[in-house]
Amino acid sequence: MNPVRTFLAAALALALAPSAQARAPLDCPLRDAPFSAASPLVDILLSKPATAAFEQAAPGMLAKLPPLMTGTAAPTFGAIVTPREALMFVGADTASVDRVDVALRKVAVTPADRTARCARYDAERTPYRLAPGKPAILLFEKMTGFRDTPSVLAAHAMVVDLAKARGWQVVSTDRAGLINAADLRRFRAVVWNNISGDVLTLTQRRAFRSWVENGGGYVGMHGSSGDPVSFWPWYADTLIGARFAGHPMNPQFQQARVLVDNPRSPMAKGLPASWSMTDEWYSFVASPRAVPGTHVVLALDEASYAPGTGFGRDLRMGDHPIAWTRAVGKGRMAYSAIGHRPEVYADPNNRRLIENALAWTMQLKDGEAAN
Template identity: 55%
Template sequence: MRGIRALIAIALLVGAPAAWAAPVIDCPMRDAPFSIQSPIVDILLNTDAKALVETQAGDLLKTLPPRFFSTTAPTFAAILTMEKLAAMKGTGATDLSALDAALRKIPVTPGDRIARCARYDNDRPALTLPAGRPRLLLFEKMTGFRDGPSVDAARAAFQAMAKRNGWALVVTDKGGAMRPSVLRRFDAVIWNNVSGDVLTLSQRKAFRAYLESGGGFIGVHGSAGDPATFWNWYVDNLIGARFAGHPMNPQFQDARIALSDAKSPLASGLPSEWVMNDEWYSFTANPRATGADIIATLDESTYSPVGMDGMQLRMGDHPIAWSRCVGKGRMFYSAIGHRPETYGAAPYVRMLENAIRWTGTKSACQTRPVR
């Protein structure tokens, strides 16, 4: 309790925003030592850590434009580590061992803890839920990369679907919505291109419990597209795949999507194949191996899966949309959706509508055979 009171007192002294009824003190990385696995934003917020990185690995910070290293969320610096940045540039992580050792010697101060927690929130949004079922919460909090056009297009598409189908949908960008008293009002939560670590420890616990007890989750595109992630359960158990990269030069390409599981309720009304133009994600492992039911795959022969600096992104079997049971709950993820135009493509709209109907079903999820 003494440590908590100290944090609150310091937050008030440094001018905590008036909207903070109480400072966030249970952010996941609050007490973590500085290291090459730290979010770069946390390093930049500490004068000594920043100076050390600029002295020993300053060239790495020039890998990306300066705007990527803002210390105000949302910022790309929240979804990058020095280790990940080195890998992107082709420098082995072992080259950073001296930097890592030096960073770990820098003490984590109460001010550091406050700065780290400042990008989280405990705000309880006032949500007016209209009539209709399923009841949907469209979640849009971002601390990492925010691509405004794709977020806005997805929101408009989901709102149009809700109006067309008589569903109840409300929108929030507050992590404080992830609490039992709010979540129990909804049949499914849609993560709209959410990027960055956005939930406190208590919010993570509430969200996971909601899903495992029968809630629904839909994630689109950027909700599983961060270079560095800091919640293992989310990427390894819920999504079941970690982002590897996407093509560059060109970033957006036509590719053929093939229906993988025509018997799935999520495939209802979809053509056996169709072509779209988008930013195509690859993953470090196949979600099929973690028990996901693959809804659709990419035909890698129809586009060039080559990323930054010639990085090979070929997966062979390349899932692009899948579902799974999470305890009694249901999840659906689609990696489609960077370009705003994708949210107007008839097959994709139908897939997302199917996903809402399926994840919003209240009966306990039944595991399908691994395919």
């Protein structure tokens, strides 16, 4: 065989083949899970047999769903709701949900289904450089569920500005490949910028959890705890310590009075006792105060706005935390539910809150907190 032709053929095959790094990894969390009414809706829609079973068990219901829920390319709302939530959204009764569940469980999971489920995960490493001796933050921005681009961009700019003013380094990525032990140990904190959807493989989950529990810092903003359904119990119940219940829809954005619940908290440093601002106000299924070790920083005065109902729930909490901290092993977490409207990332009180959260979660030593 002509050696030149052999070389060219091999080079072409290499160029056309996806790299090992770029291929979707196959240890995604729900790869082998049976189809059911508790599956991500997108996994049903990616399977023709599962979609057919759904439609046969609940005729016409899929057609009633809004386009926001029925997309199959990430990010899609279909990744953060299940058939159960989708059916309830269009007014189906529990009997319909049960029929769909029974029908879906009869559908076999194929290798093609596993590949489709894992395609929204990745192991791509964003290149970066860090200068020695300066604290570094990983700004994580991968989304497979809901993405509100204006708020993501505003939050990104805020974190970069705050870090620049304090002499901290920032590496931003919308890929999950840096969530590994070797890369994570180079960062003092990871900021989840309005992350929505399940974004980490099982390997990445283990690396992230171990890093946090061994001294890493987590800062979550708004949508990072705003999915109707979470498919990672440790993240929702242990790290965050509260599950999203909903937010007002009529009107969605309201002015409310924000109260500093614990003025001694490092996250409350420099904040006034209260202030008013307009945003989309989250409610949670249960107060994070119930989780041992939680320190509530901010709460809402429910008399100052109308929580109302949304997502099929009464959104009044009474005690209504919206920002809190907790030690997680040797690490620290700080979460704030403020942040749907881009304008709030220019609000001086919100900026101070997040700056304090970053400094506290990074466990800075003397001399590291400023230029």
